Amino acid sequence: MIEKIILGTVQLGLNYGVNNTSGLPSKTDVHNILAIAQEHGITQLDTAAAYGEAENRIGEFHSQASIKFDINTKFEKENNFDWNISLKQSITRTEVSRLHTIMFHSFESYLNKKNEIPDFWDRGRNILFDKIGVSAYTNEELEKLLDDDFISVVQFPFNLLDNNYQRGAILNRLKDNGKEVHTRSCFLQGLFFVEENSIPVKLRPLAPYIKEISSIASSNNLEIGHLALQYCLQNKLIDGVLIGLEKPEQLIQNINWSLSRLDESILNQIDALVVPNIELLNPSKW
Numbered sequence: 695m696i697e698k699i700i701l702g703t704v705q706l707g708l709n710y711g712v713n714n715t716s717g718l719p720s721k722t723d724v725h726n727i728l729a730i731a732q733e734h735g736i737t738q739l740d741t742a743a744a745y746g747e748a749e750n751r752i753g754e755f756h757s758q759a760s761i762k763f764d765i766n767t768k769f770e771k772e773n774n775f776d777w778n779i780s781l782k783q784s785i786t787r788t789e790v791s792r793l794h795t796i797m798f799h800s801f802e803s804y805l806n807k808k809n810e811i812p813d814f815w816d817r818g819r820n821i822l823f824d825k826i827g828v829s830a831y832t833n834e835e836l837e838k839l840l841d842d843d844f845i846s847v848v849q850f851p852f853n854l855l856d857n858n859y860q861r862g863a864i865l866n867r868l869k870d871n872g873k874e875v876h877t878r879s880c881f882l883q884g885l886f887f888v889e890e891n892s893i894p895v896k897l898r899p900l901a902p903y904i905k906e907i908s909s910i911a912s913s914n915n916l917e918i919g920h921l922a923l924q925y926c927l928q929n930k931l932i933d934g935v936l937i938g939l940e941k942p943e944q945l946i947q948n949i950n951w952s953l954s955r956l957d958e959s960i961l962n963q964i965d966a967l968v969v970p971n972i973e974l975l976n977p978s979k980w
């Protein structure tokens with residue numbers, strides 16, 4: 695299952711996360727995290743021009759490493775970016791010869807640039823990048839990407855609460871249309887690890903659902919992180935599962951969880967959890 699893990703790097707370049715008390719990791723920790731990932735067979739990194747120091751830190755690691763990661767990065771967030779400049783800057787910063795996947799950072803950004811994609815495909819594919827993707831949030835956005843053959847990779851949130859009940863139908867349609875599916879928010883930005891009385895006020899309505907997850911985990915003698923990770927990894931429709939972290943020990947823990955599959959009957963209990971207000975599951979609205 696480890697081959698499905700894509701290491702997210704926003705946490706390596708910015709002070710980020712709903713439960714992050716340790717801040718931006720040191721250069722040494724970033725180096726150790728990337729080295730551990732490589733040693734254990736993680737081959738892809740998810741990054742972005744907008745993730746602070748992340749691309750530079752990947753580049754620093756690559757300058758000393760014998761093997762380089764496959765880099766999935768995102769164009770700048772500004773609406774009027776120049777694709778050629780943005781892409782070449784990411785290549786330079788990450789110290790690779792070409793990108794594995796270049797993604798639009800949002801559906802809105804994709805729409806703004808949609809008419810430039812054929813030109814960008816003709817001039818850049820197999821030279822500057824291998825694939826084009828879009829990072830999306832909603833099922834409505836994903837639906838609008840189904841028929842765009844230039845877009846082969848889609849990334850969106852999927853986890854114990856933003857689960858098969860919310861995403862199952864669109865996941866099937868994406869796979870029927872040949873898309874490579876990457877999911878993020880596996881740990882809901884770390885919220886699954888927060889003690890009940892420390893959940894931020896605006897996210898309190900999620901507390902009963904997190905309690906329900908805790909009870910499914912504890913009645914099966916599992917840690918919640920193990921359940922969260924395997925819920926994503928064991929989904930056959932998902933090709934890549936992004937995970938974020940700030941500490942080498944978290945990566946080691948996650949690698950250990952990835953090695954131990956769970957009984958499908960446990961995962962099926964999660965599909966019955968239904969959060970009616972889906973806005974609460976979208977970290978960009980927090």
Ligand SMILES: NC(=O)c1ccc[n+]([C@@H]2O[C@H](COP(=O)([O-])OP(=O)(O)OC[C@H]3O[C@@H](n4cnc5c(N)ncnc54)[C@H](OP(=O)(O)O)[C@@H]3O)[C@@H](O)[C@H]2O)c1
Nearest residue numbers: 702703704713714829878879880881882883884937938947
């Ligand atoms: N629009 C976009 O394209 C977009 C948006 C957001 C993120 N991303 C990508 O997705 C990646 C993942 O970010 P995410 O928001 O989806 O995060 P996530 O994977 O849902 O959660 C990451 C957080 O979970 C906690 N965690 C991880 N492993 C742990 C462990 N073993 N024990 C305890 N806590 C643990 C850490 O929080 P603590 O701070 O509590 O340690 C970590 O920062 C990012 O790095 C980025 O590459 C993309």
